[in-house]
Amino acid sequence: MRWPFSRKPAGPRPPKTLRRSFVTPEGVDLQLELGGAGARAGAFMLDALAMIVILVVVTIVILLLLTKSSADVLAILWMIGFFALRNGWFALFEMGGRGATPGKRLMGLRVVARDGARLTGGAVIARNAMREIEIFLPLSFLGAQTADGTADGFLTIFALCWSGIFLFFPLFNRDKLRIGDLIAGTWVVRSVSGTLGSDLVAHADRPRRVFSEAALGLYGVFELQTLEDVLRNGRSDAIATVAWKIRDKAGIPDDGDDYGFLSDYYAALCARLERGLLVGKRRENKFATSQAA
Amino acid sequence: MTAGTSAFVGAQPILVNASRFRAAHEAEWQRLDALVSRIEKRSVKALSEDDLLALPLLYRSALSSLSVARETSLDRALIAYLEQLCTRAYFQIYGVPTSALRQLRRFFVRSWPAAMQALWRETLVAFLLTVAGVLVGYLLVRNDPSWFYGIIPDAMAQGRDPSASAESLRSTLYAKHQDMLATFAAFLFTHNAQIAIFSFALGFAFTVPTVLLIVYNGLMLGAFMAVFASKGLGAAFTGWIMIHGTTELFAIIVSGAAGIRIGTAIAFPGRESRGDAAMRAGHVGATAMAGAVVMLSVAGLLEGIGRQTILDDMARYAIGLAMLAGWLVYFYLPRRHDALAV
Numbered sequence: 051m052r053w054p055f056s057r058k059p060a061g062p063r064p065p066k067t068l069r070r071s072f073v074t075p076e077g078v079d080l081q082l083e084l085g086g087a088g089a090r091a092g093a094f095m096l097d098a099l100a101m102i103v104i105l106v107v108v109t110i111v112i113l114l115l116l117t118k119s120s121a122d123v124l125a126i127l128w129m130i131g132f133f134a135l136r137n138g139w140f141a142l143f144e145m146g147g148r149g150a151t152p153g154k155r156l157m158g159l160r161v162v163a164r165d166g167a168r169l170t171g172g173a174v175i176a177r178n179a180m181r182e183i184e185i186f187l188p189l190s191f192l193g194a195q196t197a198d199g200t201a202d203g204f205l206t207i208f209a210l211c212w213s214g215i216f217l218f219f220p221l222f223n224r225d226k227l228r229i230g231d232l233i234a235g236t237w238v239v240r241s242v243s244g245t246l247g248s249d250l251v252a253h254a255d256r257p258r259r260v261f262s263e264a265a266l267g268l269y270g271v272f273e274l275q276t277l278e279d280v281l282r283n284g285r286s287d288a289i290a291t292v293a294w295k296i297r298d299k300a301g302i303p304d305d306g307d308d309y310g311f312l313s314d315y316y317a318a319l320c321a322r323l324e325r326g327l328l329v330g331k332r333r334e335n336k337f338a339t340s341q342a343a
Numbered sequence: 344m345t346a347g348t349s350a351f352v353g354a355q356p357i358l359v360n361a362s363r364f365r366a367a368h369e370a371e372w373q374r375l376d377a378l379v380s381r382i383e384k385r386s387v388k389a390l391s392e393d394d395l396l397a398l399p400l401l402y403r404s405a406l407s408s409l410s411v412a413r414e415t416s417l418d419r420a421l422i423a424y425l426e427q428l429c430t431r432a433y434f435q436i437y438g439v440p441t442s443a444l445r446q447l448r449r450f451f452v453r454s455w456p457a458a459m460q461a462l463w464r465e466t467l468v469a470f471l472l473t474v475a476g477v478l479v480g481y482l483l484v485r486n487d488p489s490w491f492y493g494i495i496p497d498a499m500a501q502g503r504d505p506s507a508s509a510e511s512l513r514s515t516l517y518a519k520h521q522d523m524l525a526t527f528a529a530f531l532f533t534h535n536a537q538i539a540i541f542s543f544a545l546g547f548a549f550t551v552p553t554v555l556l557i558v559y560n561g562l563m564l565g566a567f568m569a570v571f572a573s574k575g576l577g578a579a580f581t582g583w584i585m586i587h588g589t590t591e592l593f594a595i596i597v598s599g600a601a602g603i604r605i606g607t608a609i610a611f612p613g614r615e616s617r618g619d620a621a622m623r624a625g626h627v628g629a630t631a632m633a634g635a636v637v638m639l640s641v642a643g644l645l646e647g648i649g650r651q652t653i654l655d656d657m658a659r660y661a662i663g664l665a666m667l668a669g670w671l672v673y674f675y676l677p678r679r680h681d682a683l684a685v
Contacts, residue, residue: 078406126529133533176629182544233625242427247420251359275419320359
């Protein structure tokens with residue numbers, strides 16, 4: 051159903067997965083993965099908790115230090131500190147090199163500019179100033195309600211719905227954008243790190259099995275990469291099942307060494323499919339038409 | 344049945360692209376990995392000069408490895424590793440902002456005045472709305488003082504209402520407070536700055552709440568003016584408000600203008616997509632709003648300390664006008680074009 055005034059989307063709609071293309075100035079697409087709503091809510095909770103703990107501790111310390119002569123200075127410190135904590139916690143951490151608050155770091159998230167450029171101070175301030183209407187506005191409505199309980203019920207429901215739009219905004223768009231992200235042109239992405247898995251094809255210092263063209267023609271890239279996962283996971287029952295299946299399909303007798311068989315088959319299949327790639331033939335999966343060798 | 348039967352052959356090397364590729368470049372990737380990990384753990388200062396020079400080269404070579412691997416290799420682990428390595432290196436090379444001091448300098452020298460100049464239309468609108476609010480508030484209360492109670496909440500009036508005597512009103516203008524001046528200044532600053540940030544953020548709702556805030560601000564000012572003017576204290580009240588008001592009202596107008604810019608960009612994106620328009624407006628608006636917070640800290644000092652110690656009308660006028668002139672010159676004095684390019 052098309053609403054009368056909604057324009058047709060200009061380009062292809064973004065996919066439903068959380069992977070987004072992110073092109074560096076060098077023109078390479080890094081394929082970033084967006085942070086999920088749960089991780090982001092968790093990060094916010096952690097940050098809020100840290101802020102509250104700091105506020106409570108500092109307040110207690112100030113109350114302990116309180117004397118007649120120092121009341122002035124301490125009151126100023128508390129007020130400025132509270133202001134800085136409320137408005138500066140997120141912005142200052144995100145302006146730093148890690149692009150993430152402590153909560154985001156713990157949840158493995160970071161803030162990046164959607165266009166691949168440097169994250170500017172203006173963007174960070176914009177995305178965090180919007181928390182005023184996303185978080186503090188709903189909170190203050192709730193607070194006002196509990197404080198006096200005199201406000202008109204209908205008005206309160208209206209106000210809650212209105213502020214709820216802002217609070218739950220990230221759930222209603224594909225990119226999981228907060229209003230702040232929308233205004234600032236930022237994304238929150240997962241910051242991953244990992245080590246290089248071992249080369250499954252190396253160590254060719256033992257005799258290898260040779261497979262016929264018919265046996266290698268059974269599968270495509272998808273199956274190859276599934277096989278890679280099976281080999282890397284190293285679960286013996288999965289390996290046995292997959293080895294049995296391949297032997298069954300290709301009509302190869304069982305030689306008792308499932309892992310050796312699978313890694314040889316992987317190497318041979320990989321080499322064959324890569325030869326196809328070089329001449330521009332990519333066989334996605336086993337259902338794609340088998341190509342001439 | 345012999346079709347698929349495997350035979351063993353000797354250690355004939357089966358080479359896939361991934362193996363060749365790993366053999367040729369793995370050392371570079373490992374070095375880049377080590378460098379990036381070191382920066383992530385500490386800072387870019389942890390690198391030696393050689394490493395610093397090598398970093399961009401290693402990054403580019405890893406990127407090109409990634410492109411080649413995606414096209415020619417089917418080893419998923421290799422591609423996943425290169426993707427995360429390139430991403431981490433990218434963030435360390437492009438994502439890291441410059442030092443805080445340089446960012447601050449850039450803000451005051453370039454970004455802030457540039458944002459103010461870009462916002463001149465919205466600033467003018469917010470100013471006119473304030474003036475309209477002041478006029479309406481003034482006329483309403485002058486004609487029918489009972490309007491005052493409809494506009495100003497009791498807590499804020501603190502006895503400064505139409506029923507107050509001229510003497511008590513005068514005393515509020517020239518009362519000399521000596522204690523807690525700095526505390527008062529800090530309170531005013533944090534309170535006003537929070538409102539400024541709020542009115543910026545509210546602009547997102549198609550500017551309506553921001554406009555209401557601005558007009559209401561003007562209404563209150565006009566209502567107070569009417570009360571003081573009716574007792575012949577108009578000039579004195581203007582001086583009392585002016586010493587900090589030129590800065591404070593200007594800041595409120597600016598943050599309102601920033602909110603208006605966001606709301607109008609979302610409602611009427613023009614030729615750009617809604618998202619792009621919102622983003623550009625957000626950057627300009629946020630910069631101006633950060634500036635408004637700076638202005639409000641100055642206003643807090645002027646109001647909390649300056650106004651309580653300077654009791655002379657002429658001096659109050661002079662300070663207020665000088666501040667206004669200073670801000671106007673700082674924001675709008677034409678500069679060389681390249682000096683403002685953000």
